[in-house]
Amino acid sequence: MKLSFRWYGKEDAVTLRNIRQIPGMSTIVSAVYDVPVGDVWSRESIADLKRQIENEGMGFEVVESIPVHEDIKLGKRTRDRYIANYCENIRRVAEAGVKCVCYNFMPVFDWTRTELEHVLPDGSTTLAYYQEQVERVDPLKSDNDLTLPGWDASYSREELRQVAAEYQSMTEEGLWENLQYFLERVIPVSVECGINMAIHEDDPCWSIFGLPRIITNEKNLDRFLRLVDVPNNGITLCTGSLGCSGHNDVAAIAAKYAAMGRIHFVHMRNVAVLPRGEGFEERAHLSSCGTLDMYAIMKALYDNRFDGYIRPDHGRMIWGETGRPGYGLYDRALGAVYLNGLWEAIEKGDR
Numbered sequence: 001m002k003l004s005f006r007w008y009g010k011e012d013a014v015t016l017r018n019i020r021q022i023p024g025m026s027t028i029v030s031a032v033y034d035v036p037v038g039d040v041w042s043r044e045s046i047a048d049l050k051r052q053i054e055n056e057g058m059g060f061e062v063v064e065s066i067p068v069h070e071d072i073k074l075g076k077r078t079r080d081r082y083i084a085n086y087c088e089n090i091r092r093v094a095e096a097g098v099k100c101v102c103y104n105f106m107p108v109f110d111w112t113r114t115e116l117e118h119v120l121p122d123g124s125t126t127l128a129y130y131q132e133q134v135e136r137v138d139p140l141k142s143d144n145d146l147t148l149p150g151w152d153a154s155y156s157r158e159e160l161r162q163v164a165a166e167y168q169s170m171t172e173e174g175l176w177e178n179l180q181y182f183l184e185r186v187i188p189v190s191v192e193c194g195i196n197m198a199i200h201e202d203d204p205c206w207s208i209f210g211l212p213r214i215i216t217n218e219k220n221l222d223r224f225l226r227l228v229d230v231p232n233n234g235i236t237l238c239t240g241s242l243g244c245s246g247h248n249d250v251a252a253i254a255a256k257y258a259a260m261g262r263i264h265f266v267h268m269r270n271v272a273v274l275p276r277g278e279g280f281e282e283r284a285h286l287s288s289c290g291t292l293d294m295y296a297i298m299k300a301l302y303d304n305r306f307d308g309y310i311r312p313d314h315g316r317m318i319w320g321e322t323g324r325p326g327y328g329l330y331d332r333a334l335g336a337v338y339l340n341g342l343w344e345a346i347e348k349g350d351r
């Protein structure tokens with residue numbers, strides 16, 4: 001495995017020097033964050049990221065994310081222009097030495113939580129999703145002033161309502177068709193440039209606000225991989241996104257797709273799944289802190305010869321740290337060290 005860490009660029013309170021000091025850290029996961037979704041990234045911005053990262057002795061090999069414009073997901077006529085821009089971004093990051101691009105295909109909302117600072121018994125704070133709170137928020141009613149943390153702040157309330165409303169007539173099948181249209185155009189470019197495309201599962205992995213979500217379980221991942229059946233069309237295995245539903249056996253899923261060579265990137269995160277569909281809380285990486293067996297997942301990857309990138313996913317806020325929800329330094333660094341430990345033990349146990 002290649003240990004990696006997400007960095008939000010110069011604006012990030014976590015510095016590249018901080019990250020470099022985590023043992024075993026080799027790769028930075030980043031993106032050009034200051035251009036609107038759908039635009040072409042400048043070569044200068046990409047080169048600048050690369051230069052900063054390499055100056056700290058690490059590599060810039062994973063992009064998370066090149067976001068997919070809503071017009072592509074909606075299948076609008078304007079999508080071809082955005083797909084052309086997407087392909088151009090793939091070419092440009094490939095020129096800079098990037099090997100893997102993470103993205104998602106979730107309508108309107110990326111990850112959704114209802115609390116960003118849920119206090120755990122040890123005084124740390126974490127991201128949590130309570131179904132009952134989600135049900136009280138309906139983004140389709142413009143007179144409803146409730147919002148959820150993590151929503152794209154670039155949308156005004158009214159724009160959010162409008163874009164969400166555009167999906168009302170779309171079925172899951174419609175979204176599948178638009179995903180296929182996108183992949184049929186983008187994957188050949190990624191093959192040509194030697195980039196592995198890695199779709200991120202929907203987070204959480206079920207429909208919210210009546211919007212379709214399709215990258216949610218093993219059956220749908222099978223279908224996804226068959227849409228364009230080449231190795232470059234692969235997945236980001238996000239353990240927390242799949243694992244927040246008790247129906248997904250994450251270790252079995254890891255084993256299956258690693259054996260097929262279709263996992264290019266892994267997000268390791270532990271969650272506590274609440275009973276009776278009440279939701280989930282993100283927890284420390286250690287298996288005993290949540291529902292997921294992190295050892296079993298790492299072993300499944302190892303046993304099936306996974307050799308892609310892994311990063312610790314969201315961390316809690318601990319030791320008084322404040323910052324970007326899920327993306328502080330301390331708990332993610334603890335996560336990285338834990339992943340190193342699991343991997344070393346699995347590897348040596350195998351000799």
Ligand code: CS2
Nearest residue numbers: 064065102103104110111200
């Ligand atoms: C990330 C996502 O913070 C997170 O939960 O995993 O925002 C992720 O970057 C996107 O879904 C991938 O496009």
Ligand code: MN
Nearest residue numbers: 238241267313
């Ligand atoms: Mn993730």
